Amino acid sequence: MTGPDPAVAALRTAVRPGLAAGAGPVLVACSGGADSVALAAALAFEAPRAGRAVGALTVDHGLQPGSADQARRTAALLTSLRLAPVLVVPVAVGTDGGPEGAARAARTAALTAAAADHGATVALGHTLDDQAETVLLGLARGSGPRSVAGMVEHRPPFWRPLLGVRRETTRAACAAQQLPVWDDPWNTDSAYTRVRLRTEVLPLLEEVLGGGVAPALARTAGMLREDLDALDALAATEAAALVGPDGGLPAAPLAELPAAVRRRVLRGWLRNAGVPDLQATHLAAVDALLTRWRGQGRADLPGGHGVVRASGRLVVQLGPGRRAAPPYAFPSEEP
Numbered sequence: 573m574t575g576p577d578p579a580v581a582a583l584r585t586a587v588r589p590g591l592a593a594g595a596g597p598v599l600v601a602c603s604g605g606a607d608s609v610a611l612a613a614a615l616a617f618e619a620p621r622a623g624r625a626v627g628a629l630t631v632d633h634g635l636q637p638g639s640a641d642q643a644r645r646t647a648a649l650l651t652s653l654r655l656a657p658v659l660v661v662p663v664a665v666g667t668d669g670g671p672e673g674a675a676r677a678a679r680t681a682a683l684t685a686a687a688a689d690h691g692a693t694v695a696l697g698h699t700l701d702d703q704a705e706t707v708l709l710g711l712a713r714g715s716g717p718r719s720v721a722g723m724v725e726h727r728p729p730f731w732r733p734l735l736g737v738r739r740e741t742t743r744a745a746c747a748a749q750q751l752p753v754w755d756d757p758w759n760t761d762s763a764y765t766r767v768r769l770r771t772e773v774l775p776l777l778e779e780v781l782g783g784g785v786a787p788a789l790a791r792t793a794g795m796l797r798e799d800l801d802a803l804d805a806l807a808a809t810e811a812a813a814l815v816g817p818d819g820g821l822p823a824a825p826l827a828e829l830p831a832a833v834r835r836r837v838l839r840g841w842l843r844n845a846g847v848p849d850l851q852a853t854h855l856a857a858v859d860a861l862l863t864r865w866r867g868q869g870r871a872d873l874p875g876g877h878g879v880v881r882a883s884g885r886l887v888v889q890l891g892p893g894r895r896a897a898p899p900y901a902f903p904s905e906e907p
Contacts, residue, residue, distance in 0.1 A: 577748035579741045583614035587695075587733045590726070591615075591622035597692040598731075600628040600655065601683055604646035604754035607697035610742035611734060613749055615695060616653040629659035629686055631679045635671070642754060649752060659686060672764060687729035698723055698732045701739040704786035705769045707793050716852070721800055722793035735790070807836035815841065820885040827862040835859060842873065845888045849874045861886060 575581060591598075600615055602608040612628055619626035628650040632643040643660045650658045663678040665671075687694045703722045710719030725732050734742065746753050762768050777785045810833060814821055821841060826834060838858050842850060850873070857871035861881045870878040876891025 577745070579610075579744035580614075580748050582737060582741050583610050583734070583745045584618050586737050587611070587614045587618050588622070590731055590733045591618055591624050594624070594693060594731075597625040597627065597690060598695050599659075599683075599686060599690060599692045600626065600650070600695045601679075601697070602628050602630050602646055602650055603697075603756065604630065604642060604649070605697070605756060605759070606743040606746050606753045607699055607702075607734065607739065609649065609751050609753055610745040611695060611697040612650055612655065613653055613745070613751060616655055626655055627657045627659070627690070627692070628653075628655045629661055629683070631682050632660060632662040633665050633675050633678065634662060635665060635675065636757070646754065657690075661686065672766070684729060692729070693731050694729050696730055696732045697734055697742070699734045699737050699739045699742060700790045701770070701774075701786055703735050703793055704774065704789040705766055707789045708769055708773065709766065717796060717800055720793065721797040722790070724797065738786075803832055803836060807833050807840060811837045811840055816885075818887075819845070820887045823862055823865070823881055823884050823886055826886070831859075834862070842877075842879070842888065845877070845890070847873050847875060847877045847888070858886070 576584070598615060598619060600608065600612040602612050615626045628647075630643050630646045630650070632639050634640070636642075640662070643662075647658050647660050661682045663682050665678045666674045668674055669677065683694045686692070706722045707720055710716075710722070713719065723732055723735065725735055743753070758764065759767060760771070762771070774786060810826075810829060814826060814837065816822070821837070826837065829837065835855055839850060839855060842855075842858070847854075854871075854873050858873075858879045861868070861871060861879065865881065870880045870889065872878050878889045878891075879886055880889060881887075
């Protein structure tokens with residue numbers, strides 16, 4: 573007796589550890605593309621063996637002609653894989669962040685709501701190639717080490733079991749199982765930055781550097797994430813010791829911390845107080861109250877908030893509509 577096709581086996585192997593480690597139902601987010609269809613098929617096979625119920629949902633963004641019909645076809649395919657329930661969720665896509673960003677925000681909100689409604693983990697079909705593209709985007713935008721560290725496998729309610737699997741493997745798995753795949757025309761439209769990375773930049777890097785670029789970028793993301801998680805843990809320990817009952821921070825001991833830890837303490841402290849949309853310039857202004865103190869006044873922050881240094885302590889001054897910060901709990905730096 574022969575086993576499954578190697579690509580099919582690779583997908584099933586990828587999902588087993590997460591299924592064994594978790595509990596409760598799983599919903600596969602499936603667009604009808606090769607990555608998410610291959611993931612749905614692997615979970616349909618493995619989840620019952622792990623004692624996990626598995627369903628699926630497809631989001632209809634309503635942005636392309638025939639999107640509702642495509643959503644119904646995807647739902648029919650998922651039903652044929654014996655997934656249940658299978659949900660079709662239409663969303664209204666706004667305009668903030670451009671077409672890609674707005675669609676992603678609407679989709680994430682729909683998936684988060686479905687996870688809450690069903691008490692489920694949502695499985696996403698991001699692959700190693702998606703991870704490499706994310707790392708390159710983070711590098712190009714200079715948006716900090718967390719963006720360069722890429723996507724994380726587990727962040728409730730989301731689970732990305734295919735971050736070690738190549739995109740070509742998911743397509744081969746679909747072909748081996750004779751599963752129909754929908755190729756979204758947006759995925760070949762060079763108007764989108766990620767498409768140009770996929771079709772132009774990464775192939776050029778592979779040619780110039782002699783191959784293996786995507787796996788190398790993914791490995792780099794994993795190693796960087798380990799370092800960042802360690803720094804976050806150190807910052808959480810320091811914050812727990814430093815934040816006073818009034819929610820303030822003592823300036824002198826905080827200023828003595830290494831910059832990487834100190835700035836994480838400040839970021840977590842400000843986010844906990846409800847300061848939105850923190851940028852590097854805002855954090856630098858608050859940090860200057862510690863490291864370049866010359867009696868300067870308030871550091872202004874988004875939302876009408878601010879920070880002042882008074883009697884050797886940093887204190888958040890809340891903007892309109894906020895009376896007090898919640899009890900302190902150090903948040904993760906990652907959004």
